[in-house]
Amino acid sequence: MTKILNIDINSCKWTFFRPTDLESYWNRIGEDEVDNIPYWLEIWPAAKLLAELVDNNKERFKNKLGLEVGCGLGLVSMVAAKIGSKMVSFDCEYEALYFAKMSQKYNQVKNLLFLTMDWLQPSLKANSVDFILASDVLYEKCFFEPINSLFSQILKPGGFIWLSNPRRDVSLESIPFLETKGWKVQKIASQKISLQDQNPIVEVWQLEQ
DSSP states (O other): OEEEEEEEETTEEEEEEEESOHHHHHTTOOTTOGGGOOGGGSOOHHHHHHHHHHHTTHHHHTTOEEEEESOTTOHHHHHHHHTTOEEEEEESOHHHHHHHHHHHHHTTOOSEEEEEOOTTSOOSOTTOEEEEEEESOOSSGGGHHHHHHHHHHHEEEEEEEEEEEESOHHHHHHHHHHHHTTOEEEEEEEEEOOBTTBOOEEEEEEEEO
16 A cells, blocks of 8 residues: 655655555664664655755756665655656665655656665766765764765766755764765755654755865
């Protein structure tokens, strides 16, 4: 059984599918299973703001090859593909991609490939994408190093990354960490985003080598 979730990105309405019985997914996880928490069941405010910024910068993304890290239900990737990017998007949860593909078909989005992949074991060619998009992926310190490694490995020289984080303590710590790894970091947006009873301040950062 599926449940419909409608999201407005600027003036465009997007429809996404997800499981009806969300509680059963949360009940499956153990106390120490950080990696298995089903965050993909939701579309988060950080993804919404990132999708809006991508949509507002069409010329920067058109006809370029991009990667979305931890895509979940696929909102950001679908917006990027709709405006003319060629997108590869991955998540480690097969079920997330099952519903993402269902939404892709419904929203009539082309030039988008979903992959089941773990960022600890990337299977993409080095220096292969023009840009990387990631929203709310740095919510645990143990993710900082593997995500930095992925960024460094996959991004082409001269490429850029847009990284969106809700303003929480651990996310704030990720920015100085990335700077120590040699990234040139610039904040390009900071905005309070209201979505599904959440209203965090979300910050979007641009990373370049």
